[in-house]
Amino acid sequence: PLVVRSLTRGNKTWFYLVNDSPWPLKVELEMECPEIFQLDSYAADRPGKLKRQASRSIWTVEMQAYDLVGGELSSGKVKLATWRATLSQPAEPALQDRIREVQIRASALREPQPLDVLANPSFELPHEAGRLPGWTHSAGPGITVSIDETQGYKSAAALHLVSTATPSASGKRLAPIIWVRSSPFPPPKTGRLSLLAWVRMDDPSQQPKLRLAVEGKLDGKPFYRRANIGASEDGQAVRPIQRQWSPYRFPLTDLPLDGLSDIQIGFDLMGEGNVYIDQVSVYDLWFADNERDELVKNIATARLQLSSGQVAECERFLDSYWPRFLQDHVPLTAPRVAAPQLQGQPSGPNSRGAPVASPPRRGPFAKRADVEILPSESAPAEVAENPDKPGMMERMKSWLPRNPFR
Numbered sequence: 001p002l003v004v005r006s007l008t009r010g011n012k013t014w015f016y017l018v019n020d021s022p023w024p025l026k027v028e029l030e031m032e033c034p035e036i037f038q039l040d041s042y043a044a045d046r047p048g049k050l051k052r053q054a055s056r057s058i059w060t061v062e063m064q065a066y067d068l069v070g071g072e073l074s075s076g077k078v079k080l081a082t083w084r085a086t087l088s089q090p091a092e093p094a095l096q097d098r099i100r101e102v103q104i105r106a107s108a109l110r111e112p113q114p115l116d117v118l119a120n121p122s123f124e125l126p127h128e129a130g131r132l133p134g135w136t137h138s139a140g141p142g143i144t145v146s147i148d149e150t151q152g153y154k155s156a157a158a159l160h161l162v163s164t165a166t167p168s169a170s171g172k173r174l175a176p177i178i179w180v181r182s183s184p185f186p187p188p189k190t191g192r193l194s195l196l197a198w199v200r201m202d203d204p205s206q207q208p209k210l211r212l213a214v215e216g217k218l219d220g221k222p223f224y225r226r227a228n229i230g231a232s233e234d235g236q237a238v239r240p241i242q243r244q245w246s247p248y249r250f251p252l253t254d255l256p257l258d259g260l261s262d263i264q265i266g267f268d269l270m271g272e273g274n275v276y277i278d279q280v281s282v283y284d285l286w287f288a289d290n291e292r293d294e295l296v297k298n299i300a301t302a303r304l305q306l307s308s309g310q311v312a313e314c315e316r317f318l319d320s321y322w323p324r325f326l327q328d329h330v331p332l333t334a335p336r337v338a339a340p341q342l343q344g345q346p347s348g349p350n351s352r353g354a355p356v357a358s359p360p361r362r363g364p365f366a367k368r369a370d371v372e373i374l375p376s377e378s379a380p381a382e383v384a385e386n387p388d389k390p391g392m393m394e395r396m397k398s399w400l401p402r403n404p405f406r
Contacts, residue, residue, distance in 0.1 A: 001312035002027060002085040013078045016042075016070030019063040021312050024088035029059045030081045037075035056081070062088070091311045098318050099302055105326035106295045114196075114281040117185035118265075121280045123147055123159045132159075135266075137180040142166040145178060151276050153198045153245040158278040161269050163208075175272035179213075184262040187216065188284035190329050191257050195250040195265045196286075198279045199229065201241045207231040208273020210241065212250040216263040223260060225252060226268070233270060241275060251286065285329060295322060 001021030007014045019025050034055055041047045041061070046069060048061035061069055119125075120134030127147040130139065137145045144162035152158040161180070165173040187193075195212050207230040215224040227250040228238045239248065265282055269275065287295075298317060305314040317323065 001025065001315075002083060004029070004080060004083055006080050008076050008078070011074070011076045013073040013076060014070070015073070015080065016068060017061075017063065017083075019065065019067045019085075021091075021315060022065045023091050023311070024065060025063045025067075025085045026088055027061050027063055028084045029061070030083060031057045031059065031073075031078050032081045033057065033073075033075055033078040035075055035077060037073050037078060039071055039073055041069065041071040043069045043071075087311070091315075092306060095306050095311060095314050095318065098323075099299060099306065099314070101332060102302075102318065102323045102326060103299050104332055105330040106292065106299060108330050109285060109287045109292055109295075112283050112285040112287075114283055115185075115188070117282055118182055118280060122152070122155045122278060123157045124152075124155055132180075134183055135180055136183075138176070138178050140176060142174075142176045143178050145180065148276065151200075151278075153200075153278040155278070158276045160274075160276055161267070162274045163269050163272050165272055177271065178269040179266065180268075181213075181215070181264045181266035182280075184216070184264050185282075187255060187260040187263045189257075190284045190325070191253070191255045192284055192286070193252045193255055193263070193265075194283040194286040196247055196279075196281045196283065197267070197277055198245045198247050199241055199275060199277050200243060200245045201230075201273075201275045202243065203274070204240060204243050206274070207240055208275055209233050209270035210273065210275055211268035211270060212248065213266050213268050214250070214252060214263065215266075217261045218256060219259040223256075226250075230273070230275075245278070247279075249286070251288070298322070 001019060001023070002025065003018040003020060005016055005018075015029075017027060017029065019027075032055055036052075037057075039048075039050050039057075039059060043061075046061055046063075048059050048069075051058045051060070063069060118134060120132070123132075125133040127133075132145065132147070139145070142164045144160070144164070146160045146162075147157050148160040149157045151160065159180070161178050163175045163178050165175040168174045193214060195214060197212065199210070201208070209228065209232075210230040211226040211228055213224065213226045215222065217223060229248050230238065230241045232238045265280070267277060302314045302317045305311075305317075
């Protein structure tokens with residue numbers, strides 16, 4: 001936790017010490033010089049004690065948290081040989097408590113809570129007079145937006161979208177675009193948003209171009225991001241829609257924290273297609289496996305640093321971005337609502353190594369983002385597992401640094 005710097009010019013040497021830790025320190029600065037010299041401390045209230053032994057001298061001084069002390073020596077032949085810093089009071093108990101809290105918060109990420117921002121996420125409220133409660137949608141020739149009370153997933157009803165080609169003014173048969181949007185809600189304070197929806201279709205051989213969409217206003221201008229499933233719009237591979245109900249997740253990890261408002265999630269059927277959608281949910285603390293594993297690695301490293309006496313390094317991690325993020329957004333108390341589990345998965349959401357979207361470009365013509373498809377409820381768990389995935393002990397070994405005492 002101690003930084004030492006010195007400068008020699010002519011027959012004088014200047015030095016300073018910085019305590020970059022939040023704890024008081026007792027510092028012993030060892031200096032070597034072939035001649036007698038005087039030390040003048042710049043901290044009048046803490047002159048320290050200088051003890052001489054032949055050509056070696058030791059200056060002892062007490063430093064407060066984040067303190068700065070310095071002085072000048074009346075010789076240009078002084079060499080700062082070494083220094084020792086000891087804590088004036090034990091820091092380990094407080095750091096152990098902070099590490100424990102970070103671990104508890106990180107463990108809570110396995111079971112994130114869906115945000116209570118959708119008024120009708122499972123489409124159980126009746127579709128009356130052309131209105132879908134909690135949602136808005138397009139209308140017109142070739143557009144069917146309805147509630148099918150026989151096709152729901154874990155409930156009776158599901159949203160049914162059908163786009164049918166109809167003759168245009170030019171005589172060509174064109175299928176319209178269908179859009180569906182939720183009511184607006186405030187943007188997540190975490191800067192993260194995951195849209196999860198269960199989707200199926202009757203004929204997987206006729207894959208539609210379906211978008212999972214997130215839009216809003218950024219500084220008063222349109223904000224739009226999307227991910228494609230079904231058929232590709234640009235020739236790149238996308239996740240197909242299955243005959244059985246399957247969950248798809250569209251993760252965004254870089255939402256602007258300022259200037260963003262009126263967030264809406266929804267779906268865009270870009271032309272001819274016939275799909276069912278149900279059990280839509282929104283998360284602000286859904287972390288992929290690799291993100292949680294990285295947190296676990298860092299927490300394990302901090303524990304090793306603390307046990308080896310590297311309190312400054314441990315404290316530096318605890319004051320870094322992710323522990324602060326967890327402290328701000330993940331309570332220590334148990335969540336009141338747990339995320340719905342998928343059959344064949346451990347508790348909590350699990351991407352099973354599926355790719356996470358890189359930040360796409362903004363705007364209605366933005367490049368598509370990747371979308372995760374989670375294992376369907378009817379699929380056995382091992383289908384989503386890497387057959388070469390190491391066991392738990394091997395995974396724990398990989399979380400440890402190769403040389404934690406370096």
